[in-house]
Amino acid sequence: MLKLEGINKIFNEATPDEKIALDNINLHLAPGDFVTIIGSNGAGKSTMMNMISGALTPDFGAVTIDGKEVTRLPEYKRSQFIGRVFQDPMAGTAPSMTIEENLAIAYSRNAKRGLRIGVSRGRRDFFRTSLEKLGLGLEDRFNAKVGMLSGGERQALSLLMATFTRPSILLLDEHTAALDPSRAELITRLTKQLVEEGNLTTLMVTHNMQQAIDLGNRLIMMDKGQIILSIDDAKKPTLTIPDLMTEFEKIRGEKMNSDRALLGS
Amino acid sequence: MFTALFGSVEQGIIYAIMALGVYLTFRVLDFPDLTVDGSFVTGAATAAMMIALGYHPILATLLAIVAGFIAGCMTGLLHTKGKINPLLSGILMMIALYSINLRIMGLSAENAIVKPNIPLMNADTIFSQFQVFWSNLGIDAALTSFIKNTLGISPAPSTWGTILVVLIITLIIKFIADWFLKTEVGLAIRATGDNKRMIRSFSANTDGLIVLGLGLSNALVAFSGALIAQYAKFADANMGIGMIVIGLASVIIGEAIFGTKTIFRTTLAVVAGAIIYRIIYAVALRIDWLDTSDMKLITAIIVILALVIPQLVDKRREKKRKEKRQMERLEQHREITRLQGGKNLA
Numbered sequence: 001m002l003k004l005e006g007i008n009k010i011f012n013e014a015t016p017d018e019k020i021a022l023d024n025i026n027l028h029l030a031p032g033d034f035v036t037i038i039g040s041n042g043a044g045k046s047t048m049m050n051m052i053s054g055a056l057t058p059d060f061g062a063v064t065i066d067g068k069e070v071t072r073l074p075e076y077k078r079s080q081f082i083g084r085v086f087q088d089p090m091a092g093t094a095p096s097m098t099i100e101e102n103l104a105i106a107y108s109r110n111a112k113r114g115l116r117i118g119v120s121r122g123r124r125d126f127f128r129t130s131l132e133k134l135g136l137g138l139e140d141r142f143n144a145k146v147g148m149l150s151g152g153e154r155q156a157l158s159l160l161m162a163t164f165t166r167p168s169i170l171l172l173d174e175h176t177a178a179l180d181p182s183r184a185e186l187i188t189r190l191t192k193q194l195v196e197e198g199n200l201t202t203l204m205v206t207h208n209m210q211q212a213i214d215l216g217n218r219l220i221m222m223d224k225g226q227i228i229l230s231i232d233d234a235k236k237p238t239l240t241i242p243d244l245m246t247e248f249e250k251i252r253g254e255k256m257n258s259d260r261a262l263l264g265s
Numbered sequence: 266m267f268t269a270l271f272g273s274v275e276q277g278i279i280y281a282i283m284a285l286g287v288y289l290t291f292r293v294l295d296f297p298d299l300t301v302d303g304s305f306v307t308g309a310a311t312a313a314m315m316i317a318l319g320y321h322p323i324l325a326t327l328l329a330i331v332a333g334f335i336a337g338c339m340t341g342l343l344h345t346k347g348k349i350n351p352l353l354s355g356i357l358m359m360i361a362l363y364s365i366n367l368r369i370m371g372l373s374a375e376n377a378i379v380k381p382n383i384p385l386m387n388a389d390t391i392f393s394q395f396q397v398f399w400s401n402l403g404i405d406a407a408l409t410s411f412i413k414n415t416l417g418i419s420p421a422p423s424t425w426g427t428i429l430v431v432l433i434i435t436l437i438i439k440f441i442a443d444w445f446l447k448t449e450v451g452l453a454i455r456a457t458g459d460n461k462r463m464i465r466s467f468s469a470n471t472d473g474l475i476v477l478g479l480g481l482s483n484a485l486v487a488f489s490g491a492l493i494a495q496y497a498k499f500a501d502a503n504m505g506i507g508m509i510v511i512g513l514a515s516v517i518i519g520e521a522i523f524g525t526k527t528i529f530r531t532t533l534a535v536v537a538g539a540i541i542y543r544i545i546y547a548v549a550l551r552i553d554w555l556d557t558s559d560m561k562l563i564t565a566i567i568v569i570l571a572l573v574i575p576q577l578v579d580k581r582r583e584k585k586r587k588e589k590r591q592m593e594r595l596e597q598h599r600e601i602t603r604l605q606g607g608k609n610l611a
Contacts, residue, residue, distance in 0.1 A: 053466070079468040092466070094459040097452070105452050109467045113449035161467075 002029040007061035023225035036212040039222035054078040083162035092158030095147030106161035152183030172204040277543030286485030287512030295458040299355030303362025306505040308487025313383040313500035317373040333487020341476030390495035399426035515539035517571040
């Protein structure tokens, strides 16, 4: 479903700030895979997500989605088959537009936009049933401007908007990190539910090791632009946080800077 | 006085189409587009040139709309493909259009390449053609005598036809704008002004939408210019100076008075704002110590006040709210201390 082959990216090349962001990344995802990604700050997790979404293009290497090579395809064209939820709850929705208008924008993702009315009666029913699944009562606030919603509500809406057109790939970039613990838990639960329902091929970056272990069927750990550890679906169910720490020490020969990874939400 | 005010309302309704264009860029796309000063004249020049050459005024007006659309798209391309800052893109296009407009008007002259103005004194315009049809109906006389009998006012405009035709045109444009902003493309344009990152992640080409939005906006501005040229019976290279500020003043005045709860209401507010602006203009001109040329200063002051006053009001409200909250908390503390003090004594 998703293939990254030999992806390299260097930022600020030939300056004192030169940084190897991605160093020969290879990753294959089968349809329905749910991969969680952990790693310290600057490990290249977000850069890798941006390579897949098209916000950045690799210096070398190829990105293939659903058998199509998309390495040079601009972000807006690629997003036909990629759903995304950002860390910032404000980033995934249009604040001065209503809930139903936001849903209509998401609904037109994989069709050419024309002069049809965005929120037609038929679609409104579909939007309503989709919103009911969130269990937040948003279906009764159809005409509320999204800017009036709380961060958690906006993130739940973003999640719904990213998934309900069944994208080929779902990218979640620390999408619970900016929320308080109870909200984060709600979003985590909804993520699990929506991914399972749509059987979506998903990549999720997180700082929270427990979340990385609880969700998904595979796990990868990144460090200094490389994938240093890959846990497949056979080993994942029995994985624990201490396992991950020892693995890291074995590979890198140093202790993991784990405070944020352990405690971070 | 009545005639002057009546004329202002007529003009205000025509300028409302320009104001809707400004609303589309400033508010919906969040793009401060200064092309307007140039594209307004482009519309007027194109229509006047065509009419002076003997073409049908409706064809002349349609071509003016197309010319405005192209001008707006150019500004959009300068910004999106040329990566030029939005304000500068508009200014560059505005300056370029000044020369282009002189050339457009020059097309109507046999012995000159450029022309600073075109008079349309005895030419056929949309309004003169409508007047021929209208005066046959005899509604003017009926309306005037009706007003005289019921309200007891005798002054009446020379015709009710013009205000009717401009009102119908502007309302049609308003309803089309309302509908368009609810279509899939319209929603995408609104989201482009609201959150570019979000709409890109839903497979919309923001560059294309910005170009389209600017094109449509300037098409409306040029349409308004074409109608004003036919209404005033001349086109002039300088008739667009300050037009963007007038458009902005109309949008701000309208929004402040009528609110922005829905799109339907906001576009109505913009239309009303344009009419109110023209009435203020007419009244200001009747003040003895003011000169016509002071109007640009007054317009600038209106826009400055409309931008600054809401901030001050908000700040004041915020301060009042905080003070009130603080007072309540102090009161609570005092209450608690008093109760505890009472207990201790007992």
